[in-house]
Amino acid sequence: MSSSALRNSDATALLQRVARPEILAMSGYVSARMEAGAAEVILNANENPYAPQLDGVGDWQINRYPPPQPEQVLAQLAELYGVTSAQLLVTRGSDEGIDLLTRACCRAGVDKVVYCPPAFGMYAVSAGIQGALIDAIALTDDWQPDVDAIVAAQPKLVFLCHPNNPTGNLMQPHRLLALCQRLSEQTLVIVDEAYIEFAGVPSMATELRQHANLVILRTLSKAWGMAGLRCGAVLADAAIIQLLRKIMAPYPLSIASQALVAAALADAQQVIARAHITTLVQAREQLFADLTALQRRQPELLQTVWPSAGNFLLVQVADADKLVRTAADAGILLRNQSRQPGLHNCVRISIGTAAENRRLLAFMETFCQ
Numbered sequence: 001m002s003s004s005a006l007r008n009s010d011a012t013a014l015l016q017r018v019a020r021p022e023i024l025a026m027s028g029y030v031s032a033r034m035e036a037g038a039a040e041v042i043l044n045a046n047e048n049p050y051a052p053q054l055d056g057v058g059d060w061q062i063n064r065y066p067p068p069q070p071e072q073v074l075a076q077l078a079e080l081y082g083v084t085s086a087q088l089l090v091t092r093g094s095d096e097g098i099d100l101l102t103r104a105c106c107r108a109g110v111d112k113v114v115y116c117p118p119a120f121g122m123y124a125v126s127a128g129i130q131g132a133l134i135d136a137i138a139l140t141d142d143w144q145p146d147v148d149a150i151v152a153a154q155p156k157l158v159f160l161c162h163p164n165n166p167t168g169n170l171m172q173p174h175r176l177l178a179l180c181q182r183l184s185e186q187t188l189v190i191v192d193e194a195y196i197e198f199a200g201v202p203s204m205a206t207e208l209r210q211h212a213n214l215v216i217l218r219t220l221s222k223a224w225g226m227a228g229l230r231c232g233a234v235l236a237d238a239a240i241i242q243l244l245r246k247i248m249a250p251y252p253l254s255i256a257s258q259a260l261v262a263a264a265l266a267d268a269q270q271v272i273a274r275a276h277i278t279t280l281v282q283a284r285e286q287l288f289a290d291l292t293a294l295q296r297r298q299p300e301l302l303q304t305v306w307p308s309a310g311n312f313l314l315v316q317v318a319d320a321d322k323l324v325r326t327a328a329d330a331g332i333l334l335r336n337q338s339r340q341p342g343l344h345n346c347v348r349i350s351i352g353t354a355a356e357n358r359r360l361l362a363f364m365e366t367f368c369q
């Protein structure tokens with residue numbers, strides 16, 4: 001038996017314990033587009049043969065339902081993320097990946113989701129909508145996962161963000177792998193890599209071969225500048241992807257999104273996008289240096305500036321409400337993170353263009369006088 005065959009059977013056995021039994025048992029909706037291939041006369045999906053006459057939509061055929069998992073985008077993303085098409089589900093942003101995993105695995109009032117605040121908010125929201133039990137196990141003082149506490153909680157799903165939003169730090173890979181190892185029998189360890197392109201470290205996707213319970217979330221919303229198109233991906237063992245395909249919306253991505261994502265991932269566009277990533281990382285380091293210098297001059301008003309591996313910085317100030325309000329009055333939107341455990345008076349600042357960052361810095365200099 002080849003090693004990949006062995007791994008698939010591992011994941012299939014794991015899913016018997018992790019997935020909701022009713023989802024395992026059901027066959028899932030088969031749409032007209034899934035059931036039949038191309039033909040000259042398409043009369044199987046109650047579509048309208050007449051499309052709106054719009055400029056700029058080319059041959060998109062927007063009167064037809066789109067392919068549920070567009071082959072070209074699937075192949076482009078699989079190449080970008082270093083996995084096979086069978087290990088990848090194309091989703092409407094990684095928000096949809098979080099939701100699908102939660103719905104596939106958690107029975108209301110029975111199964112548990114662990115997330116580790118301070119963290120991205122959607123893990124708890126999706127778990128709450130599903131009625132799952134929720135265990136918030138805080139990151140340690142140095143913002144790392146508390147491996148023993150998470151293992152002791154015995155969840156169905158654990159969500160970790162690498163680099164973490166909003167703190168900006170990377171999780172130590174050995175801790176993520178220890179979780180995969182110690183929870184290999186009953187838990188999916190979901191590593192959200194929404195910001196990994198800004199971190200200059202390899203994706204944990206290289207570990208998918210070794211760990212059947214590892215799931216990675218990726219998105220085109222951040223480094224690739226396509227938040228408005230809503231496109232992300234779940235990377236996991238093929239058996240897990242098959243399970244999620246059963247419960248995904250029949251046609252997750254519109255034809256317009258599919259066409260624009262495919263165009264934006266063409267080679268020439270990738271060169272441009274990678275240059276933007278470099279620019280944003282340099283701008284992040286510059287803003288970090290400038291804000292740190294300001295912090296040294298005004299330590300009572302600007303108390304901490306943390307380094308970041310994402311496209312944002314986290315700062316702690318004397319009065320976060322006042323900072324966010326005054327910034328909004330000056331035309332600058334910032335995100336108050338004070339409601340997150342351990343982040344009293346903390347504010348998250350996204351990295352913008354050079355001009356936007358200069359304006360932000362000038363505002364901070366004035367605010368901290």
Ligand SMILES: Cc1ncc(COP(=O)(O)O)c(C=O)c1O
Pocket residue numbers: 092093094095096120161165192194218219220221227231232
């Ligand atoms: C850590 C993290 N994961 C996922 C998302 C959702 O991204 P998407 O636009 O792909 O749904 C965000 C968005 O801010 C995020 O910060």
